[in-house]
Amino acid sequence: MIILGVETSCDETAASLIQITNQYKYTNYTNIRIISNIVSSQVKIHAQYGGIVPEVAARKHAENIVGVLKIALNSKLKTQNSKQNLKSQILNLKFIDAIAVTNGPGLITSLLVGVEAAKTLAFLFNKPLIPVNHLAGHIYANFISEPQILNRKSQNLFPAVCLVVSGGHTELILMRDFEKFQKIGQTLDDAAGECFDKVAKILDLDYPGGPAIAAEAAKIKNSELYFLDSKFSISLPRPMINSPDFNFSFSGLKTAVLYSYQKLKSKNQNHISAICAEVQQAIIDVLITKTIRAAKKFKAKSIILGGGVVANEELRKQFMSKVYSLPFTIKFFTPEKNLCTDNAAMITAGGYFKLIETPKRDWLKKFDWRKIKVDPNLEIN
Numbered sequence: 001m002i003i004l005g006v007e008t009s010c011d012e013t014a015a016s017l018i019q020i021t022n023q024y025k026y027t028n029y030t031n032i033r034i035i036s037n038i039v040s041s042q043v044k045i046h047a048q049y050g051g052i053v054p055e056v057a058a059r060k061h062a063e064n065i066v067g068v069l070k071i072a073l074n075s076k077l078k079t080q081n082s083k084q085n086l087k088s089q090i091l092n093l094k095f096i097d098a099i100a101v102t103n104g105p106g107l108i109t110s111l112l113v114g115v116e117a118a119k120t121l122a123f124l125f126n127k128p129l130i131p132v133n134h135l136a137g138h139i140y141a142n143f144i145s146e147p148q149i150l151n152r153k154s155q156n157l158f159p160a161v162c163l164v165v166s167g168g169h170t171e172l173i174l175m176r177d178f179e180k181f182q183k184i185g186q187t188l189d190d191a192a193g194e195c196f197d198k199v200a201k202i203l204d205l206d207y208p209g210g211p212a213i214a215a216e217a218a219k220i221k222n223s224e225l226y227f228l229d230s231k232f233s234i235s236l237p238r239p240m241i242n243s244p245d246f247n248f249s250f251s252g253l254k255t256a257v258l259y260s261y262q263k264l265k266s267k268n269q270n271h272i273s274a275i276c277a278e279v280q281q282a283i284i285d286v287l288i289t290k291t292i293r294a295a296k297k298f299k300a301k302s303i304i305l306g307g308g309v310v311a312n313e314e315l316r317k318q319f320m321s322k323v324y325s326l327p328f329t330i331k332f333f334t335p336e337k338n339l340c341t342d343n344a345a346m347i348t349a350g351g352y353f354k355l356i357e358t359p360k361r362d363w364l365k366k367f368d369w370r371k372i373k374v375d376p377n378l379e380i381n
């Protein structure tokens with residue numbers, strides 16, 4: 001089975017082809033292989049504004065979507081080594097079984113571009129069109145393994161506690177099975193990625209803030225700065241770390257950074273790296289503590305991470321060592337780094353797990369392109 005996927009929920013225009021073998025028995029040795037995973041990032045454009053400008057993002061998606069789709073589809077034709085006329089093959093899209101598209105959550109004007117492009121293809125080529133929740137996509141990024149055999153269901157994965165941490169969301173989700181999600185907690189204000197981005201802006205670092213702060217924080221380990229200046233110490237709060245619920249709050253952390261930075265600046269001190277290391281650690285501490293507490297409460301068999309913030313090396317390392325030092329056994333999954341930030345392969349994989357719940361004869365009826373609606377506030381349950 002081959003599925004085409006489209007993702008335009010934020011500032012990445014993305015299309016992907018994945019191939020699934022043994023699709024009818026995903027309990028046994030299903031293999032999800034990426035044929036192409038094309039991402040056209042608008043980061044450089046939005047960097048000059050220090051954040052995403054929705055109208056600019058939508059316009060760029062409209063400009064880029066056809067080119068991105070063409071490259072993603074062409075990869076399949078190249079791998080086939082076909083002697084046939086490439087153009088006519090593209091026009092037939094014969095080799096594709098279904099199309100998946102992100103229909104929310106995200107920026108409405110951005111989502112619309114991908115959904116309308118996908119609807120057009122589904123209509124023209126009479127294909128099922130599967131709407132995929134962006135956050136579920138971040139979770140399903142874990143189920144893509146190339147070229148290894150995937151046999152996760154029989155590994156006794158569920159219930160799983162999933163932490164999705166991106167620029168727009170910080171959510172803890174209980175996953176009882178494939179396609180069975182229940183939100184158990186979320187941020188009450190800023191998302192963790194948003195906190196990284198806003199702190200970077202305060203500190204005059206690049207956009208997106210996550211990678212910029214991680215790079216600054218990494219310097220502290222090799223520098224004497226932190227230790228030489230005994231008068232300098234920075235200690236930031238770990239908001240809601242001890243609250244009994246599974247919610248988060250990161251806007252106070254950003255404000256705490258602002259005040260610390262202003263104080264330091266007025267004393268003419270420049271301890272950017274130390275601030276970055278501390279804010280990164282504060283975010284990591286909260287995310288790990290609350291996820292593990294949720295895993296204990298729900299007797300989870302696995303912890304699954306997803307979203308752009310999971311590309312953070314310190315978070316991955318510290319999470320893994322914490323999980324492996326627990327007095328009980330729990331599986332731990334993170335997507336490959338390039339599958340943490342927004343991409344279409346994760347959406348395509350999400351489409352597969354939805355499709356497979358329905359018998360093939362009903363695909364066109366159940367996944368009728370006419371039924372698909374964009375929802376910028378789409379919930380996972």
Ligand code: KG4
Pocket residue numbers: 010165166167168169192193194196197208209210211214307308309310311312313340341342
């Ligand atoms: O999932 P994603 O690509 O887009 C959304 O769905 O929002 O996540 C983007 C977020 C940004 O806030 C970015 O700063 C953050 O992920 N991010 C990171 C890293 N790479 C990206 N945060 C921390 N460390 C990183 N290495």
Ligand code: ZN
Pocket residue numbers: 134138166167307308341342
């Ligand atoms: Zn995302």
